[in-house]
Amino acid sequence: VQLQASGGGLVQAGDSLRLSCAASGRTFSNVHMGWFRQALGKEREFVAAMRRGGVSTAYADSVKGRFTISRDMDKNTVYLQMNSLKPEDTAVYYCAVRSGLSYGNYEYVRLYDYWGQGTEVTVSS
Numbered sequence: 001v002q003l004q005a006s007g008g009g010l011v012q013a014g015d016s017l018r019l020s021c022a023a024s025g026r027t028f029s030n031v032h033m034g035w036f037r038q039a040l041g042k043e044r045e046f047v048a049a050m051r052r053g054g055v056s057t058a059y060a061d062s063v064k065g066r067f068t069i070s071r072d073m074d075k076n077t078v079y080l081q082m083n084s085l086k087p088e089d090t091a092v093y094y095c096a097v098r099s100g101l102s103y104g105n106y107e108y109v110r111l112y113d114y115w116g117q118g119t120e121v122t123v124s125s
Contacts, residue, residue, distance in 0.1 A: 001026040003116035005095050010122045011085055019080040021095030021116055028071055028078060029053060032098040034112055035069060035080045037091035037121075044094070046107035048080060058106055063089075085123045092118040 007019040019035070032052050038044040048069040049058045057069050068081040078095060096112035105111060 001031075001097050001099075001114040003095050003097065003114060005093065005116035005119040008093060008119035008121045010124065013086055013123055013125050015085050015123070016081070016083045017085065017121060019082065019093055019095075019119055019121075021078045021080075023076050023078070023097070026097070026099075027073070028076055029073060030099075032100075032103050032106065033069070033071070033078045034096045034098065034106060035078075035093060036096060036109060036112075037089075037093045038118075039091040042091075044109050046109070047093070049103075049106035050078065051103045051106075056103075060107070082121070085121075087123045087125045090121060090123050092120050094118045 002024045004022045034049045035047040036044050037047050046060050050069045054071055066084045071078045095116040097114040098112045
């Protein structure tokens with residue numbers, strides 16, 4: 001599976017961005033998807049996840065109500081819509097695929113098998 005993340009950029013606090021993660025080699029219908037982020041000097045952290053088939057989603061408390069994970073099966077692309085951005089959202093954002101059956105512990109970085117290259121988001125105050 002190859003993942004290509006895009007859509008990052010420099011925005012002001014309160015603005016919105018939509019990140020995209022295009023996949024090749026495997027359809028999103030058969031895997032769980034996740035978005036993570038890593039700020040400078042910090043560990044990679046969970047942002048959002050979508051269960052295979054798109055039947056459920058989950059979010060980190062820090063982004064709940066502001067970010068939305070979605071997918072377009074025709075384009076084999078997963079999105080992360082980010083609204084009301086804050087300076088603390090500044091990070092490199094990564095999409096990831098988890099190919100096992102289990103969806104539990106979706107916030108654990110080590111459970112994901114494939115990663116995109118990351119796209120940088122900078123939010124100025």
